[in-house]
Every structure is written in structure tokens, then in C-alpha cells.
Amino acid sequence: MSITITTKINGHSVTATADASTSLLEFLRDTLEMKGSKLCCNTGECGACTVIYNGKPINSCVTMAADANGAEITTIEGLADGDKLHPVQQAFIDTGAVQCGYCTPGFIMSVKALFDRTKKPTAQDIEEAISGNICRCTGYNKIVDAIQLAAQKL
Amino acid sequence: MEYFEPRSVSEALSVLAKHGAEAKIIAGGTDVMVDIKFKEEPGGLVNIKKIPGLSGISENGAGLRIGPLTTIRDIETNTLVRDKLPVLWEASHQFASLQVRNTATIGGNICRASPSGETLAPLLVLEAKAKLAFGDGEKSVPFTSFFQGPGKSSAGNTGLLIEIDVPYPPPGSKSVYLKHAVRGAMDIAMVGVAVLMTPESGKNSIEDVRIGLGAVAPTPVRAPKAEALLRGKPLSASLLREAAALAASESSPITDQRSSAEYRRWIVEALTRKGLEQTWKAATGKEIA
Numbered sequence: 001m002s003i004t005i006t007t008k009i010n011g012h013s014v015t016a017t018a019d020a021s022t023s024l025l026e027f028l029r030d031t032l033e034m035k036g037s038k039l040c041c042n043t044g045e046c047g048a049c050t051v052i053y054n055g056k057p058i059n060s061c062v063t064m065a066a067d068a069n070g071a072e073i074t075t076i077e078g079l080a081d082g083d084k085l086h087p088v089q090q091a092f093i094d095t096g097a098v099q100c101g102y103c104t105p106g107f108i109m110s111v112k113a114l115f116d117r118t119k120k121p122t123a124q125d126i127e128e129a130i131s132g133n134i135c136r137c138t139g140y141n142k143i144v145d146a147i148q149l150a151a152q153k154l
Numbered sequence: 155m156e157y158f159e160p161r162s163v164s165e166a167l168s169v170l171a172k173h174g175a176e177a178k179i180i181a182g183g184t185d186v187m188v189d190i191k192f193k194e195e196p197g198g199l200v201n202i203k204k205i206p207g208l209s210g211i212s213e214n215g216a217g218l219r220i221g222p223l224t225t226i227r228d229i230e231t232n233t234l235v236r237d238k239l240p241v242l243w244e245a246s247h248q249f250a251s252l253q254v255r256n257t258a259t260i261g262g263n264i265c266r267a268s269p270s271g272e273t274l275a276p277l278l279v280l281e282a283k284a285k286l287a288f289g290d291g292e293k294s295v296p297f298t299s300f301f302q303g304p305g306k307s308s309a310g311n312t313g314l315l316i317e318i319d320v321p322y323p324p325p326g327s328k329s330v331y332l333k334h335a336v337r338g339a340m341d342i343a344m345v346g347v348a349v350l351m352t353p354e355s356g357k358n359s360i361e362d363v364r365i366g367l368g369a370v371a372p373t374p375v376r377a378p379k380a381e382a383l384l385r386g387k388p389l390s391a392s393l394l395r396e397a398a399a400l401a402a403s404e405s406s407p408i409t410d411q412r413s414s415a416e417y418r419r420w421i422v423e424a425l426t427r428k429g430l431e432q433t434w435k436a437a438t439g440k441e442i443a
Contacts, residue, residue, distance in 0.1 A: 001157045020157030020199055021190050043188045044254055056227070056256040062187040063257060064180065066157070066201060110252070132251020 007068040010078025018065045025049045027065035036076035047133030050106040057113035076105035091150035099137035156198035174311035182257040217321035222261025241276045241329035267307045274374035275348035275366035285317035301373035327352040328436035332425045344413045345421040349429035357438040359388045370405035377401040389434045390443045398427035
């Protein structure tokens with residue numbers, strides 16, 4: 001059954017239809033052609049699909065597209081201001097926290113959500129914030145460096 | 155696939171009366187969406203998130219009333235839960251990732267009726283109750299009889315969980331939730347053990363103890379024989395060993411990709427011992443005799 005979804009993504013109002021079984025990730029990638037959020041495990045375990053939903057980081061692969069109705073969603077495409085990258089994005093580049101890059105959008109959204117909660121995260125806050133994101137290249141130390149650098153700039 | 159978005163409990167119940175056999179209730183979606191992609195697509199989805207009044211935590215006499223749509227993160231960050239029901243807080247804190255905790259609901263964790271559901275062993279030792287709505291009225295069911303098998307509960311496919319009632323544990327009691335998993339919180343528990351111990355007023359012996367076991371039987375279970383053995387006695391080293399072994403014998407684990415049945419039984423024994431020891435020390439201030 002097809003349903004109509006009206007939602008706000010990165011500040012823009014969007015209306016589109018999708019099958020009721022569609023995940024928010026499929027809605028973003030396939031219906032809206034926004035390919036920044038990544039499809040990886042598709043079971044809510046790796047965090048590559050992380051988006052911010054009504055202020056909170058969630059796995060879009062295990063969220064119903066139907067639940068986007070009336071919600072406010074921020075994706076990786078919504079972070080940069082024109083050509084100027086978000087401080088978290090810039091910090092990932094400056095510290096070399098990107099290897100293959102596939103997990104990076106999900107990590108950055110989790111870190112963005114962390115800084116929305118607190119501007120001065122503790123080591124424990126950082127660990128909790130990215131505990132749901134897996135980097136298969138195991139570049140965690142650089143990612144933590146990036147978060148600490150971003151914390152200084154924000 | 156049909157899709158329903160009921161706006162009230164009674165509307166949901168009439169949808170379930172008609173489509174309950176083939177449709178699935180969906181709330182957070184962290185389990186059901188995975189089923190849709192990797193198992194079988196159900197005949198329909200009943201999205202209950204638009205029903206008002208099914209979310210939130212409030213004090214209700216000598217306990218907390220938790221709405222089934224309350225997210226695990228809202229439970230984890232609620233100060234009443236942290237102060238009054240620390241064993242439920244511990245389980246919520248160790249529940250999957252932050253992303254999952256932000257969407258998964260306690261009602262979903264319960265109605266999924268998975269033996270390894272993180273909040274279930276704590277709810278068993280807290281002697282919490284489920285309030286269920288059916289077409290012909292409401293029913294209050296203790297969690298000790300709510301779970302009937304993997305994926306099966308007293309809610310059946312026409313009932314709706316509308317409230318979780320959690321009484322405060324007895325004054326002076328101490329509790330703990332211990333989870334054994336390879337990757338910490340992100341992983342599904344191989345074994346989860348919840349212990350709630352109440353010492354008698356002189357703090358010399360155990361007045362009451364409740365042991366809840368997760369992931370080691372077709373449903374989350376209590377260990378009644380071990381509990382009976384401990385009641386009325388001071389916790390000695392030999393009693394501790396005996397009770398832990400008895401709890402392990404009361405479990406009936408399976409072998410799967412996470413661990414063997416034999417290994418799980420060892421872990422039940424080890425975690426029960428640890429849980430009893432910790433709660434005894436915390437509740438009485440005494441070492442094991």
C-alpha cells in the first residue's frame with residue numbers, strides 16, 4: 001500500500017509517496033535520490049545510515065519512512081553551508097579520520113548529534129555517542145581525535 | 155501489504171480483531187523492519203505510534219507507570235527510573251546503541267517476547283505487570299506469566315499492551331543486572347541475569363531474593379528453586395555456590411551462533427553467583443560468611 005509522506009529534510013519541506021514497508025533510508029536514497037546516508041548492514045547495527053530525527057540520532061534503515069511524516073530530519077547533505085563544511089566535517093578531514101569513507105557520514109551525524117547535546121563532551125560522552133557506529137577500517141583513534149578537534153572549534 | 159495508523163486504542167483493537175492474524179504491530183520498528191527485509195513481509199502493519207497517551211513515565215502510588223511507547227533512551231535518562239528502579243536503568247543503559255535506544259520502545263522489547271529481551275529479566279524480578287487491552291476489556295497480567303514462548307505472549311495477536319506497571323522494590327533491597335556479551339552493549343546478551351535481594355531487618359539473612367534469567371530458556375524466567383533455597387538464610391560461601399548451581403540447572407539454554415548451551419549454563423552460574431554476592435554486600439554491608 002502506497003502512502004504519502006510529508007516531511008522536513010534539512011529545512012526543506014518534501015512530499016513524496018512510498019510503499020508502507022519502505023525504510024526511511026530507502027526513502028532518502030531511492031525515492032529522494034539523497035545518497036549521502038549509507039546502506040550497509042540494514043539491520044540497525046552499524047550506524048552507516050545514521051540521520052538526526054527530531055533532534056536525535058537514529059538508524060534510518062530500521063525506521064519506517066511513514067514515521068518521517070511530520071518529522072524534522074537532518075542528513076549529512078544538510079550540514080555544510082554552501083562550500084563551507086560543518087566544523088565536524090572539517091575536523092574529520094584535518095585529522096585524517098577518513099579511510100575508505102563509507103562509515104563517515106553516519107559517524108559525522110552521530111557526532112553532530114553529540115555536539116547538539118553538549119559542547120564539552122567527556123571521553124565517556126564521546127564513547128557513548130559513537131558506540132553505535134562501526135568503522136570497518138578500524139580508524140577509531142583518528143575519529144576520536146576529530147571529535148576532540150571539533151570540540152575546540154565549536 | 156496493508157498499512158494502518160490507528161488514532162486510539164479502540165481503533166487499534168478493531169484493526170487487530172480483523173487483521174491481527176496476518177498483520178504485525180509496529181512501534182519503534184528496530185525489530186520489525188529487519189523482519190520485513192530479511193524474513194517475511196507481514197500481510198499488514200499496524201503502526202501504533204499515533205495513539206496518544208501510550209508514552210511517558212509517571213509515578214503511580216508505590217511504583218512507576220510506563221507507557222509502552224516510551225523509548226529505551228527515555229527510560230535510561232529518566233531520573234525516577236534511575237533512583238527507584240536501578241535494575242531497569244542498568245538494562246536500558248546496556249541496550250544496543252544510542253541510535254537504537256532512541257527509537258526502540260519498551261513495549262516492543264516486551265511484546266517481541268524474545269528470551270534475550272534486555273528489559274525482561276529486570277521486569278521479572280521487579281514483579282511488574284502488563285496491562286493489556288482486548289476487544290472485551292482490559293486485563294492485568296504479571297510478567298511472570300506473560301511470556302509463553304519465543305515471540306508469544308498473553309497479548310496474542312488481538313491484544314494491545316497499553317501500560318507497564320512496575321512496583322517499587324521493597325525498602326532496603328538492592329538489585330543488579332549483569333549481561334554477558336562479546337561486544338558489550340551493542341551485542342545481544344548470551345546470558346542476562348537480574349538479582350533483587352531484600353535482607354531481613356537485622357541484615358543478617360535474606361528475607362527475599364528474586365533471580366531473573368534472560369536468553370537461557372524459551373522465555374525469560376525466574377529461578378524459583380534457587381530463590382527458595384536462599385530465603386531465610388545468611389549468605390555463606392557454600393550456600394552461594396549451591397544456589398548458583400541450582401539457578402544454572404533451572405535454565406534450559408540452547409546452542410546457537412552466540413554460544414553453546416553448556417557455556418551458557420556456566421555463565422548463568424557465574425553471573426548468579428556474582429549478582430548474589432554484589433546485592434548481598436550492597437544490601438547488608440557484610441562480606442560472605
